[in-house]
Structure formats: C-alpha cells, structure tokens
Amino acid sequence: MELRPRSFAGQLKADQLNSLIDALLDQGYRVIAPVKRDAAITLAEIRTSESLPQGWGDEQQPGSFRLTDRGDTEYFGFAVGAGSFKQYLFPSRRKLLDIDRHDMSMTKVEDTEKPLAFLGARACDLDAIAIQDRVFMGSDFVDPFYAKRRNECIIIAVNCHRPSSTCFCTDAGKGPECRSGFDVALTEVGVDDDHRFLVETGSEKGTALVNNLDLEATTEADDAARQEIIDRAVAAMQPALPDTDIPALLKAATESPRWESIAERCLNCANCTLSCPTCFCSGIEDVTDLDGTHAERWQTWSSCFTMDHSYIHGGSIRRIGASRYRQWLTHKMSFWVDQFGMSGCTGCGRCVTWCPVGIDIREELRGFAGDALEATTNEEATA
Numbered sequence: 001m002e003l004r005p006r007s008f009a010g011q012l013k014a015d016q017l018n019s020l021i022d023a024l025l026d027q028g029y030r031v032i033a034p035v036k037r038d039a040a041i042t043l044a045e046i047r048t049s050e051s052l053p054q055g056w057g058d059e060q061q062p063g064s065f066r067l068t069d070r071g072d073t074e075y076f077g078f079a080v081g082a083g084s085f086k087q088y089l090f091p092s093r094r095k096l097l098d099i100d101r102h103d104m105s106m107t108k109v110e111d112t113e114k115p116l117a118f119l120g121a122r123a124c125d126l127d128a129i130a131i132q133d134r135v136f137m138g139s140d141f142v143d144p145f146y147a148k149r150r151n152e153c154i155i156i157a158v159n160c161h162r163p164s165s166t167c168f169c170t171d172a173g174k175g176p177e178c179r180s181g182f183d184v185a186l187t188e189v190g191v192d193d194d195h196r197f198l199v200e201t202g203s204e205k206g207t208a209l210v211n212n213l214d215l216e217a218t219t220e221a222d223d224a225a226r227q228e229i230i231d232r233a234v235a236a237m238q239p240a241l242p243d244t245d246i247p248a249l250l251k252a253a254t255e256s257p258r259w260e261s262i263a264e265r266c267l268n269c270a271n272c273t274l275s276c277p278t279c280f281c282s283g284i285e286d287v288t289d290l291d292g293t294h295a296e297r298w299q300t301w302s303s304c305f306t307m308d309h310s311y312i313h314g315g316s317i318r319r320i321g322a323s324r325y326r327q328w329l330t331h332k333m334s335f336w337v338d339q340f341g342m343s344g345c346t347g348c349g350r351c352v353t354w355c356p357v358g359i360d361i362r363e364e365l366r367g368f369a370g371d372a373l374e375a376t377t378n379e380e381a382t383a
C-alpha cells in the first residue's frame with residue numbers, strides 16, 4: 001500500500017495514556033471505552049486506563065467470540081466487541097415524555113447526560129457513526145436527541161491492528177485505516193519501553209485536546225511504523241464479498257429460494273440488528289401506572305426480525321422468517337443505498353459473530369452471487 005505522509009501531532013508514551021483520559025474527564029466528558037466484561041469485550045464508562053482490556057485479544061468466528069489472554073501490554077489489541085457506540089448516541093431505551101393527569105401536564109424528558117468521549121473507536125465505528133449521522137441528522141428531519149449528543153461528543157479513534165476473521169471493512173466499509181470522522185486518532189506501536197501512541201488530530205476539538213498533553217516529537221520512522229500496522233490489518237482480512245453490484249444482485253433476488261434456506265437456520269432472535277452499529281429502527285411504547293394518573297412514553301430499539309415491526313392494521317406484513325431476513329439484508333445492502341446514498345454495512349462483522357447459529361452475511365451474499373451466475377450460465381446455454 002502506498003505510504004502517505006502523516007501529520008502527527010506527536011507521540012504519547014503508553015504509560016501516560018491516563019493523561020489523555022484525565023484531560024477528557026477534566027473537560028467534563030464521560031469517557032466510553034472498551035472493557036473486558038463477562039468473557040467478552042464491550043463498551044463501558046471508564047475513568048482510568050486500568051479499565052481497558054490490556055493484554056487481551058479476541059478470536060471471532062460465525063456464532064463465536066472467545067477472549068485470548070496474550071499477556072502483553074497492548075491496550076487495543078483486539079477487534080470490535082459486542083457493543084457499539086450506537087448505544088450511547090441512540091440508546092436502546094429512552095424515556096421521551098412524562099404525562100401527569102393531576103396537573104394535566106406533559107413534560108418532555110431532556111437529555112442531561114454529560115458530553116461523551118468515545119475512546120478506542122475503530123474505522124468501522126467511525127463509518128457507522130457517519131451512516132447514523134446521515135440517518136438522524138442528514139435530512140430536514142433531525143433527531144434532536146441524537147444531534148445534541150453527536151455534536152457534543154469527541155471521538156478518539158484507534159487504528160485497528162488485529163482485525164478478527166469476521167471483519168470485512170476492506171470490502172464493505174472504509175477501514176481499517178481511520179481516515180476521517182475522528183477528533184484524534186491514535187496508532188498503538190511498540191512494546192515495553194518503546195510502547196507508545198502516535199497521535200493525529202482530525203478537528204479543532206481534537207487539536208485543543210492534545211495541545212494540553214505532554215506529547216513528544218515523532219521520528220521519521222513513525223510514518224512507516226504506522227503504515228506497517230495498517231498494511232498488516234489489510235492483509236489479515238480475506239476478500240469477503242462477491243465482486244458484483246450487490247444492490248442490484250439483491251433487488252433481482254427477491255423471489256430466490258435462498259431466503260427460505262436461510263430462514264430454516266434463522267432463530268429470528270434479532271441479535272444481528274441489535275449488535276449492528278447502523279440499524280436504526282425504533283418503536284414507541286406508552287405505559288401507565290395502575291391508577292392511571294401517570295403515563296410515560298418510551299422509545300425502544302426495534303428489529304425487522306420481530307412480527308410487531310411490520311404490524312399495520314390487520315396484521316404483520318412480514319409473517320415468515322424468510323421475508324424478515326430478506327427485509328434486513330436487502331435494506332442494509334441495497335435499498336439503503338437508494339435511501340441514503342450509502343450502504344448500511346461497514347463490515348464490522350458483529351452480526352456474524354453474534355448470530356447464535358452463525359449465519360454469515362458474507363457467505364449468504366456469495367451464495368446469491370453464485371445463484372445469479374449459475375442462472376446466467378444456464379440462460380446462455382439454452383439460448
């Protein structure tokens with residue numbers, strides 16, 4: 001891969017990572033970062049670098065996530081975990097209104113959360129946030145809750161250097177190199193006494209943050225060290241998606257028997273949509289207390305894998321699993337492009353890892369492409 005000269009703001013010794021976290025805390029941010037929890041890596045609020053999964057890696061396969069204890073000093077030596085930053089910008093459950101019958105009041109619930117700092121976002125996370133920005137803020141109909149949190153947040157990205165076997169950001173997204181969408185980007189290099197982070201800035205907010213840190217100058221060799229890490233991550237990912245026009249492929253496959261074959265394995269559990277960092281559907285629930293004096297309106301994540309999701313007067317439109325999986329995959333990889341001008345998939349691989357029966361979006365797309373090729377070959381043979 002071509003070596004692109006970087007403009008490093010400097011380098012931060014790994015044992016001074018807390019100075020970055022302290023700077024974020026001092027500026028009033030709530031710092032969200034990867035942590036090890038329940039035999040997996042997920043996201044949580046942290047106040048110190050000791051909470052990061054230092055020395056831990058991951059092995060991901062369709063339907064499987066395993067932590068590996070490398071025992072080294074790397075802070076970010078793993079791919080993406082179960083959760084995504086979506087859950088902070090677009091929470092899975094959020095109260096919208098309080099309604100009180102005594103004083104006939106209806107009170108909108110305001111967001112009182114501190115500004116968020118996302119530490120450890122990968123290129124696929126940046127891509128996913130850009131996709132959700134398009135959905136929630138990219139039209140005349142802006143979601144004010146999302147927009148407030150998004151505009152207030154700061155993103156400290158980390159270049160991925162150990163992608164998992166379920167990652168395919170090189171094919172589907174814009175990874176593994178963090179190129180845009182961050183305020184600060186770190187590249188973790190070296191070990192032991194040489195363990196450090198190369199620091200780049202992507203915004204004025206990011207520059208103001210790192211100006212408060214005691215950064216050391218980078219050397220000429222650091223460009224190459226950074227590039228080597230990106231190249232290693234690219235090389236670790238195999239081509240995953242069929243080399244074809246995927247939106248057109250899926251539009252032509254609406255009647256394919258392959259949907260039934262997927263549905264025979266699919267549990268309709270909705271894990272794929274819940275773990276996906278770009279899925280954005282939600283529903284509204286109203287609840288009241290037992291005497292009917294107080295009511296609340298809540299927004300909750302929804303999934304195209306539930307019957308309720310397609311319920312309109314008279315029943316659900318998508319009654320069978322085949323139609324629900326078809327809706328998910330076709331929207332994500334085809335109609336999303338028509339709707340938003342971009343694919344809904346970043347290649348993060350979460351839906352592959354966290355599908356309990358190991359349904360693999362890459363394998364299914366290759367299957368549809370193979371079916372299309374076979375149909376074309378048959379047509380030409382009989383012409």
Ligand code: SF4
Pocket residue numbers: 272275276277278279332344345346347348349350351352361
């Ligand atoms: S569809 Fe799967 S691979 Fe693509 S962004 Fe969603 S979870 Fe990641």
Ligand code: SF4
Pocket residue numbers: 265266267268269270271272273305354355356357358359
């Ligand atoms: S995670 Fe797997 S089993 Fe669950 S709904 Fe998605 S494709 Fe089906």
